[in-house]
Amino acid sequence: MKKESILELRNVTKTFGDFVAVDSVDFELEAGEIHAILGENGAGKSTLMNLIYGLYQPSDGRIYVTDRENWRYRLRAKSPRDTIASGIGMVHQHFMLIENLTVAENIALSIGQLRPGVAKSVSENGAYKEWLRKFLFNKEDAIHITEALSERFGLAVDPSALVRSLSVGLKQRVEILKALAVDARILILDEPTAVLSPQEVEGFFTILRKLQADDRAIIFISHKMKEVLDISDRITVLRRGKKVYLGKTGELTARELAREMIGEDINDVERSTSADVESELSDSVLQLSNLTVLGDRNEIAVSDVSMHTYRGEIVGIAGVDGNGQRELAEAIMGLRHTPSGSVSILGTHPKGIKAVRERGVGYIPEDRQTTGVIAAFSITENLLLNVTHLENLTQWNVLNQKKKRETAAQLIADYDIRPPVADSPASSLSGGNQQKIVIAREISLQPDLLIAVNPTRGLDVNAARYVHENLLAQRNEKKSVLLISTELDEVLLLSDRLYVMSRGKLIEATAQRNDIETLGLLMTGETHRDISDSLES
Numbered sequence: 001m002k003k004e005s006i007l008e009l010r011n012v013t014k015t016f017g018d019f020v021a022v023d024s025v026d027f028e029l030e031a032g033e034i035h036a037i038l039g040e041n042g043a044g045k046s047t048l049m050n051l052i053y054g055l056y057q058p059s060d061g062r063i064y065v066t067d068r069e070n071w072r073y074r075l076r077a078k079s080p081r082d083t084i085a086s087g088i089g090m091v092h093q094h095f096m097l098i099e100n101l102t103v104a105e106n107i108a109l110s111i112g113q114l115r116p117g118v119a120k121s122v123s124e125n126g127a128y129k130e131w132l133r134k135f136l137f138n139k140e141d142a143i144h145i146t147e148a149l150s151e152r153f154g155l156a157v158d159p160s161a162l163v164r165s166l167s168v169g170l171k172q173r174v175e176i177l178k179a180l181a182v183d184a185r186i187l188i189l190d191e192p193t194a195v196l197s198p199q200e201v202e203g204f205f206t207i208l209r210k211l212q213a214d215d216r217a218i219i220f221i222s223h224k225m226k227e228v229l230d231i232s233d234r235i236t237v238l239r240r241g242k243k244v245y246l247g248k249t250g251e252l253t254a255r256e257l258a259r260e261m262i263g264e265d266i267n268d269v270e271r272s273t274s275a276d277v278e279s280e281l282s283d284s285v286l287q288l289s290n291l292t293v294l295g296d297r298n299e300i301a302v303s304d305v306s307m308h309t310y311r312g313e314i315v316g317i318a319g320v321d322g323n324g325q326r327e328l329a330e331a332i333m334g335l336r337h338t339p340s341g342s343v344s345i346l347g348t349h350p351k352g353i354k355a356v357r358e359r360g361v362g363y364i365p366e367d368r369q370t371t372g373v374i375a376a377f378s379i380t381e382n383l384l385l386n387v388t389h390l391e392n393l394t395q396w397n398v399l400n401q402k403k404k405r406e407t408a409a410q411l412i413a414d415y416d417i418r419p420p421v422a423d424s425p426a427s428s429l430s431g432g433n434q435q436k437i438v439i440a441r442e443i444s445l446q447p448d449l450l451i452a453v454n455p456t457r458g459l460d461v462n463a464a465r466y467v468h469e470n471l472l473a474q475r476n477e478k479k480s481v482l483l484i485s486t487e488l489d490e491v492l493l494l495s496d497r498l499y500v501m502s503r504g505k506l507i508e509a510t511a512q513r514n515d516i517e518t519l520g521l522l523m524t525g526e527t528h529r530d531i532s533d534s535l536e537s
């Protein structure tokens with residue numbers, strides 16, 4: 001029997017410039033269901049949720065919602081204020097709490113966002129109304145409301161605790177309480193388990209089931225197969241902005257879902273391993289030995305990783321975001337604390353990013369807009385920031401202006417940086433074009449070792465192809481490239497040797513390069529044992 005749908009998306013599209021992040025997606029949420037959205041990084045999951053929550057407006061298509069009074073209407077939200085009033089709540093991938101306020105104060109602020117009329121209609125015991133009537137920040141009422149909610153949903157948390165003193169798991173609980181405080185009947189949880197330990201995940205799932213029993217519908221976003229299979233009633237799979245699958249949980253195996261996520265339309269490029277791969281160790285460029293790296297919260301982000309890269313090869317590291325790739329790259333660049341193990345570049349151990357760069361290392365960081373370009377500098381200045389570039393352009397201590405202009409113009413043309421106005425500040429360019437600046441600068445230096453993290457993310461097709469050609473050219477020039485990317489097909493297309501990174505561990509997977517399903521399972525954190533289990537079933 002089909003349940004009533006309380007949220008419906010028809011043909012919803014969202015474009016950013018020329019880029020289609022969400023492509024004519026149909027989606028339906030039934031009352032009381034846990035509906036998982038599964039998809040690789042960049043598939044469009046967060047964008048789709050931001051559309052439902054009113055943070056973005058669709059470029060095309062319609063969203064319908066059934067509200068608390070059972071009215072169905074077209075949602076034309078200008079901001080989350082409107083969707084909250086319609087009973088939609090969202091817990092973001094990055095929390096939106098005020099750290100220096102208490103739990104109760106954060107929850108009171110969330111209620112305060114409601115229009116008074118709506119608050120009135122959701123108040124069950126008069127407490128909200130009373131609180132709003134005073135229009136003052138009444139601590140006791142806030143604590144009272146928090147305690148009541150906390151008890152009702154089994155979400156234990158100390159109302160008087162300062163948010164900044166809480167663990168990540170508890171902060172997430174406060175976020176959920178915030179949504180419940182305004183009586184969200186549709187709860188959007190964007191990768192909620194990404195920040196939780198396995199033990200916390202179990203407790204979290206118990207809470208979700210409780211919410212479900214209370215007739216709340218939940219959209220659960222994840223790229224972790226096992227979790228999705230554990231908790232959801234139905235699954236929608238997104239791939240490159242498109243809905244590629246909708247079905248009941250259990251209808252497809254983990255393997256089949258992995259195929260839906262990654263797609264079969266992957267370029268089957270046969271790449272002969274480069275002749276030099278097996279050459280003597282003296283040709284090794286980067287060598288990591290038992291390297292452990294700490295993350296932003298001092299957790300272990302990279303654990304006991306050993307690997308090397310040789311001249312004349314591209315070594316690919318595939319994996320979904322947040323599995324330690326960023327921390328690994330930053331550790332190699334001398335930007336991160338490494339409590340144990342070592343990084344060796346051409347047989348030396350440079351300390352700090354300046355020394356690493358002087359050793360001939362190019363770096364395309366993940367976070368290009370904050371660490372890659374200097375916003376106030378012109379395109380030309382950004383393109384030629386590196387000392388090596390400047391040295392090449394300098395004769396007898398004088399910067400050759402003509403040569404400088406020519407070099408910049410060539411790079412602008414090669415990388416199709418738009419608008420091609422060499423003197424305009426980098427800040428005036430779109431994110432994609434700022435990326436092109438960084439990539440042009442780093443690749444054109446032809447470094448002995450190039451660390452490239454998601455080098456084509458956000459680029460259009462032509463720019464991406466140009467980057468690929470350049471990475472291959474580096475390899476053919478007997479340079480060494482470490483390509484860390486969440487785009488599996490990119491890694492498969494370019495790399496001579498292949499690793500998968502999952503939960504801070506590096507797994508050698510060159511032999512599995514033609515087995516997309518196994519790679520998908522490795523990337524989603526399944527162990528080898530799990531895979532053989534699922535093969536048997």
Ligand code: ADP
Pocket residue numbers: 016019021039040041042043044045046047048457458
């Ligand atoms: P997911 O949550 O599935 O990992 P997202 O919805 O965050 O994916 O992103 C989908 C795609 O849209 C990505 O390629 C991302 O770079 C792009 N994108 C997301 N938000 C923006 C934005 N504000 N401007 C431009 N591109 C964006």
Ligand code: MG
Pocket residue numbers: 045046047093191
């Ligand atoms: Mg996301």
